[in-house]
Amino acid sequence: MFASxxxxxxxxxxxxxVPTRFGYGEGLLEAGKRDERVVALxxxxxxxxxxxxFAQAFPNxxxxxxxxxxxxxxxxxxxxxxxxxxxxxxxxxxxxGRNWEQIRTTIAYNxxxxxxxxxxxxxxxxxxxxxxxxxxxxxxxxxxPNMVVLAPADVHEARKATLAAAKFDGPVYFRLGRSETPxxxxxxxxxxxxxxxxxxxxxxxxxxxxxxxxxxxxLYNALMAAESLQKEGIGTSVLHMATIKPLDNAALQAFAxxxxxxxxxxxxxxxxxxxxxxxxCLAECCPTKIARVxxxxxxxxxxxxxxxxxxxxxxxxxxxxxAKRVVL
Amino acid sequence: xxxxxxxxxxxxxxxxxxIRQSIxxxxxxxGSGHTAGPLGMADVFTLLYFGIMKHDPENPDWEExxxxxxxxxxxxxxxxxxxxxxxxxxxxxxxxxxxxxxRLQGHPHRGSLPGVETSSGPLGSGISQxxxxxxxxxxxxxxxxxxxYCLTGxxxxxxxxxWEALMLAGKEKLNNLVVIVDRNGIQIDGYTKDVMPxxxxxxxxxxxxxxxxxxxxxxxxxxxxAIGKAQSVYSQPSVIIAHTIASKxxxxxxxDFRWHGNPPGKGxxxxxEKSKQAEVALQKLRSLxxxxxxxxxx
Numbered sequence: 001m002f003a004s005x006x007x008x009x010x011x012x013x014x015x016x017x018v019p020t021r022f023g024y025g026e027g028l029l030e031a032g033k034r035d036e037r038v039v040a041l042x043x044x045x046x047x048x049x050x051x052x053x054f055a056q057a058f059p060n061x062x063x064x065x066x067x068x069x070x071x072x073x074x075x076x077x078x079x080x081x082x083x084x085x086x087x088x089x090x091x092x093x094x095x096x097g098r099n100w101e102q103i104r105t106t107i108a109y110n111x112x113x114x115x116x117x118x119x120x121x122x123x124x125x126x127x128x129x130x131x132x133x134x135x136x137x138x139x140x141x142x143x144x145p146n147m148v149v150l151a152p153a154d155v156h157e158a159r160k161a162t163l164a165a166a167k168f169d170g171p172v173y174f175r176l177g178r179s180e181t182p183x184x185x186x187x188x189x190x191x192x193x194x195x196x197x198x199x200x201x202x203x204x205x206x207x208x209x210x211x212x213x214x215x216x217x218x219l220y221n222a223l224m225a226a227e228s229l230q231k232e233g234i235g236t237s238v239l240h241m242a243t244i245k246p247l248d249n250a251a252l253q254a255f256a257x258x259x260x261x262x263x264x265x266x267x268x269x270x271x272x273x274x275x276x277x278x279x280x281c282l283a284e285c286c287p288t289k290i291a292r293v294x295x296x297x298x299x300x301x302x303x304x305x306x307x308x309x310x311x312x313x314x315x316x317x318x319x320x321x322x323a324k325r326v327v328l
Numbered sequence: 329x330x331x332x333x334x335x336x337x338x339x340x341x342x343x344x345x346x347i348r349q350s351i352x353x354x355x356x357x358x359g360s361g362h363t364a365g366p367l368g369m370a371d372v373f374t375l376l377y378f379g380i381m382k383h384d385p386e387n388p389d390w391e392e393x394x395x396x397x398x399x400x401x402x403x404x405x406x407x408x409x410x411x412x413x414x415x416x417x418x419x420x421x422x423x424x425x426x427x428x429x430x431r432l433q434g435h436p437h438r439g440s441l442p443g444v445e446t447s448s449g450p451l452g453s454g455i456s457q458x459x460x461x462x463x464x465x466x467x468x469x470x471x472x473x474x475x476x477y478c479l480t481g482x483x484x485x486x487x488x489x490x491w492e493a494l495m496l497a498g499k500e501k502l503n504n505l506v507v508i509v510d511r512n513g514i515q516i517d518g519y520t521k522d523v524m525p526x527x528x529x530x531x532x533x534x535x536x537x538x539x540x541x542x543x544x545x546x547x548x549x550x551x552x553x554a555i556g557k558a559q560s561v562y563s564q565p566s567v568i569i570a571h572t573i574a575s576k577x578x579x580x581x582x583x584d585f586r587w588h589g590n591p592p593g594k595g596x597x598x599x600x601e602k603s604k605q606a607e608v609a610l611q612k613l614r615s616l617x618x619x620x621x622x623x624x625x626x
Contacts (some may be wrong), residue, residue: 039467060467068500071492074453078397081438081446084467086460101450102489106457109447110438260610 002223003199005189015220015271018179021119023155024176027162028087032058038166039079039090041065041072049089049119049176065224069095073102073116080112085166092118092134092175100140108146108292114172115165116141121151122217122267122297123176123312124305132264133300134175134255139272141173142245148193149245150174151216151274156185157242160191168193175216181304182220193261196248200226200257202235209235210327211259214254215244215266215274218314222265225319234327249285256288257303261326263291265319267309270294292320330556332379337548338620343413344374344548345617349610350409355591356606359489360372361434363595364574364587365481366406368512371546372570373410376477379548380555385415388442394474395445399437399454400481400510402589407444408432408542416443452487454478455507459493462502465567475559478507482610483515486524498537499563505565506558507538510545512574514585529569538567545570577616578609 001011008013026320032038032054042051046064056064063079065072069090076086088095096103096116107114121134132199141149150165150172152158158176165172172193190197200223202209210229212220219240228238239255241248258264262282264275282288295312309315332340346412351366377383381394397414398407405425412419417431424430431441435449465472484490497505509529517523526532533540539561543554551570558566574588575581586596592606600608 005360063463063496065496066492068489068492068496070453070489071456071496072457074456074489074493075460075463075496076451077446078457078462079464080460081395081457082461082464082468084464102453105447105450106453293378 018155020158023158027159031166039186077106089117092121129302130299153219196251199240330462365403375615401448411443452489455493545572
């Protein structure tokens, strides 16, 4: 059963699609209006990252850094040292891909109040191919102390993540997608850094059961997989972890205990992202059988977004098949 | 620009000499760390903290302070020694350098020690941070009189990020930014001219939109004049290329790149044997202190 605050038409499979980066653009503008300390930086991708809405409204608080992601990270750190709340945006492949050390030393080690926004994350970037498809960004950000890592699921969550990041004191990374992503949540859906959300509850009359833990852009696929599994008589729940770090350990452990077997789902390498975080947590407290759905330790390639989601085994049938492998 | 009397210059030279002695003592006690850069930059640090910058050791977070961003974090012994002599923390604490639990980390960590404006060590990011600070200040107060001094090494200029930062500073015409390059001509693997030639360096900076001055990095009066002029440049960021002598003040260590990353007791042995390096260095500095006399021009 879908959580009551989700889009009502989900149960008949109909859904609107909007890129998550649009939510960033709206959220950033809103954050800028609420707090004049908010500033924005961008590396020659202003419209694509939707930073242009902020730049037009607050030209004096926008810095066009040019194509120089390493510089952007440290400039943002310097602005934060003077009391600003910088949001620095580029494509995830370049930031944090290109500027990891600057993020580690000048942002995270300084505990600077900088928000790092990686757009065009995942294989759904599409035809641009592997050079532009960041499937390692959550891994390389998660490993840095002080860093909070978020993966909003849709346009509404991206807006809320932006506003939450602006209020949070400390470094935050969040990823966004290029292509149109199903809108699953509503403006009323709760969002809190560090809190997992149970978005689909299993039918307890089914004897067999499985839990799906999902993050980011594949939430819709996870929910559709849950519907499908339930029709096949497998009680399925979906826990959405928009925060990869700090992981909501309590919610995850309860979810694992309740379902006994889990599938993790993410548009990221199966190494280092949500699947790893879940496995690390559960292996120490309550070993649980887990199947990881993600990009299987390989580079992406060109194609249309939907084609690639299927090609890399991230679609509804792939999630259903993974669930059946672990189901109790 | 603030004029310095000959008496004031003599006092600064004495202070720089004391700071150099502290550097020798702390590095010897630590048993690791960098010697050449800290000794070479002692005059620049002394002038900045005791003659030029607005700052308050009693209130390190005073908002109106000038900022000193140390980009080449490995020369932090000179930063720590200068901060201690200025009163940010007790001089005895210098001897905890690089030890477990110390606020004096092997490379600077912001938040550990009062007066440290940023964490640094990995080279090339200081100018970017100073640019960010200068930009933030301009948003809040376009007529601010705060200055942002960024100190970099010359070997560090090999890093690509430096030139990204210079481009942005030039584009934004950040006249509140003063970059001071420690032009000592050495880096770990040898002379800068052999590892990666930088010249013509002045022309490079000029072509990025900077006002450039070259100055003797051990001449307090000349340095003071150069910084004063840099402060008055109207619509450009400034760079001062400070020609320094690596390990300045200890003649038997001077100009030798093998002193880049070694403390007294672990340096090259062909001039002074290891067990006597610290003692010889301190004796040299003490005898040098005794020779500091008023300048002829007064």
